[in-house]
Amino acid sequence: MCIIEMSLYTLILSYNPCDIFTHYGVSEMHGLSASECQVHENNESQAYIAGWCNYAPKESGEYVDGDRVFVFINLSRCTDDIRTMGVVMHEMMHCSGHVYRDNWSDNEEEMITWAEEEAYKVVDIIKKYEGL
Numbered sequence: 001m002c003i004i005e006m007s008l009y010t011l012i013l014s015y016n017p018c019d020i021f022t023h024y025g026v027s028e029m030h031g032l033s034a035s036e037c038q039v040h041e042n043n044e045s046q047a048y049i050a051g052w053c054n055y056a057p058k059e060s061g062e063y064v065d066g067d068r069v070f071v072f073i074n075l076s077r078c079t080d081d082i083r084t085m086g087v088v089m090h091e092m093m094h095c096s097g098h099v100y101r102d103n104w105s106d107n108e109e110e111m112i113t114w115a116e117e118e119a120y121k122v123v124d125i126i127k128k129y130e131g132l
Contacts, residue, residue: 001013001014001016001019001022001023002014002129003023004125006071006118006121008069008095008099009053009068009069009070009071009095009098010056010068010069010070010071011070011071011073011122011125012070012071012072012073013072013073013075013125013126013129014072014073014074014075015074015075015076016042016074016076017037017040017042017047017048017049017050017072017074018034018037018038018048020049020052020070020072021033021034021037022034024056024057026057029054029057030054030055030057032048032049032052036048037049042074042076043076044076044077044079047074047076047077049072049074050074050077050087051071051072051073051074051077051087051088051090051091052070052071052072052091053069053070053071053072053091053092053094053095053098054069054070054094055067055068055069055070055098056068056069056070065098065101069095069098071091071092071094071095071122072091073087073088073091073122073126074087075126075129078126081123084123084126085119085123088119088122088123088126089115089116089119092114092115092116092118092119092122093111093112093115095115095118096111096112096114096115096118097111099111099114100114
């Protein structure tokens with residue numbers, strides 16, 4: 001597992017989707033569970049989690065705009081450049097929603113551009129860490 005603190009989110013890379021629960025020391029969060037993750041088949045074509053962007057878990061379970069978010073990328077789903085960019089861009093669009101507080105009506109172009117630029121950064125990071 002590789003954890004990188006980016007300026008607006010925590011990037012977590014792993015070949016094992018269950019690592020996200022281990023990293024945060026939780027058995028479940030945001031409707032997903034570690035036990036279901038452990039029994040789910042994880043490979044190049046399916047996984048319990050291919051990618052995930054959400055708030056970093058808090059004990060209170062109450063979240064507000066501006067709380068720290070994570071972006072998790074399951075590296076086993078990054079089988080080639082196109083699929084890698086697809087998974088990453090998907091999650092960065094979710095992250096953009098957090099960054100811009102889902103204000104699509106006023107920031108649509110900025111949100112998409114931000115997600116695209118971050119996706120390029122994340123893909124470059126993934127290429128450096130292949131074989132984790």
